[in-house]
Amino acid sequence: MREDNPNWFLRWEEELPSPEELIPISQTLITPHLALAFQIGSPNHHLGSKRTTATYHHHQKLQPSTTPTTPTPQPMMMNSDFGGGDSTDLGSGSIGGEPARTLKRPRLVWTPQLHKRFVDAVGHLGIKNAVPKTIMQLMSVEGLTRENVASHLQKYRLYLRRMQGNGNGISGGHVIVSDSATDRLFASSPVPAHFLNHHEYLMPPLEHPYIGKHMITQQNQVVRNLRYEDSEHGNGDGGRKILKLFPAGN
DNA sequence: ATCTAAATAT
DNA sequence: CATATTTAGA
Numbered sequence: 001m002r003e004d005n006p007n008w009f010l011r012w013e014e015e016l017p018s019p020e021e022l023i024p025i026s027q028t029l030i031t032p033h034l035a036l037a038f039q040i041g042s043p044n045h046h047l048g049s050k051r052t053t054a055t056y057h058h059h060q061k062l063q064p065s066t067t068p069t070t071p072t073p074q075p076m077m078m079n080s081d082f083g084g085g086d087s088t089d090l091g092s093g094s095i096g097g098e099p100a101r102t103l104k105r106p107r108l109v110w111t112p113q114l115h116k117r118f119v120d121a122v123g124h125l126g127i128k129n130a131v132p133k134t135i136m137q138l139m140s141v142e143g144l145t146r147e148n149v150a151s152h153l154q155k156y157r158l159y160l161r162r163m164q165g166n167g168n169g170i171s172g173g174h175v176i177v178s179d180s181a182t183d184r185l186f187a188s189s190p191v192p193a194h195f196l197n198h199h200e201y202l203m204p205p206l207e208h209p210y211i212g213k214h215m216i217t218q219q220n221q222v223v224r225n226l227r228y229e230d231s232e233h234g235n236g237d238g239g240r241k242i243l244k245l246f247p248a249g250n
Numbered sequence: 251a252t253c254t255a256a257a258t259a260t
Numbered sequence: 261c262a263t264a265t266t267t268a269g270a
Contacts, residue, residue: 107260107264131253146252151264154254182263258266 073113075143108148116189117141118152123192127201130194159186160195161202 110118121138122130132150139149159182195202 105265110263133252147265150253151266154256155263157254180262252270254268254270256266256268258264260262260264 073111073117073141075108075114075141075148105145108144110152110185112185112188114141115152115185118149118156119189119192122153122156122195127194127198130192155182156186157202159183160191163191164202 117139118135121135125134125138130153132146132153135153136144136146136149
């Protein structure tokens with residue numbers, strides 16, 4: 001069953017914790033692999049950026065409740081050996097001694113579930129609150145970083161712009177403009193209303209909207225290799241950017 | 251500080 | 261090549 005149920009967000013409203021309650025992010029019983037979760041120091045602490053790809057502490061506190069019915073989706077990392085009951089050594093980092101300070105965080109995979117949570121968070125925050133940090137906090141997914149969310153938000157906005165720019169026909173029409181795996185992932189969750197209502201928010205204020213890697217013209221022609229090209233306007237502001245289109249065969 | 255867009259990396 | 265991460269500008 002899909003979540004085209006008009007009440008899908010009402011359910012979420014009940015489940016989600018009040019904003020005051022979801023400040024502390026941490027979780028225990030996350031087993032060694034999920035111990036990669038770090039970077040979850042107290043929000044008020046202003047330490048030097050521990051964002052370096054090193055020094056992973058395994059802070060393990062327990063996040064009280066906040067997951068009544070919906071299990072908090074664990075971020076799926078690649079290259080990690082889940083499922084195996086064996087105590088897989090975390091890479092080569094011996095936990096007892098010095099943390100291998102050259103550990104790199106595994107690549108995050110945005111599963112449909114994780115994306116759904118992302119969209120739900122965005123849906124509940126206003127358009128002005130839907131920023132990476134806030135989204136991340138609302139999602140309250142262990143191990144998820146602000147950078148992860150920012151990156152995903154970037155892609156998501158591009159997706160929305162693309163949809164908006166082409167007046168795609170999800171509603172009845174058969175004007176499919178894109179069919180990538182990402183688009184299907186994004187299409188799997190309904191788009192929050194604020195993004196649909198505030199078209200101008202998503203679009204760049206000046207010049208042509210950024211289309212992406214390809215677009216379909218009004219003549220229904222596929223145009224690829226879209227590029228920005230600097231062009232001086234002679235006077236006034238020197239060097240505005242305009243969008244130039246290069247047809248596929250060129 | 252942190253959001254966003256662009257540049258790298260996987 | 262697509263997708264995620266990292267860097268740079270605002």
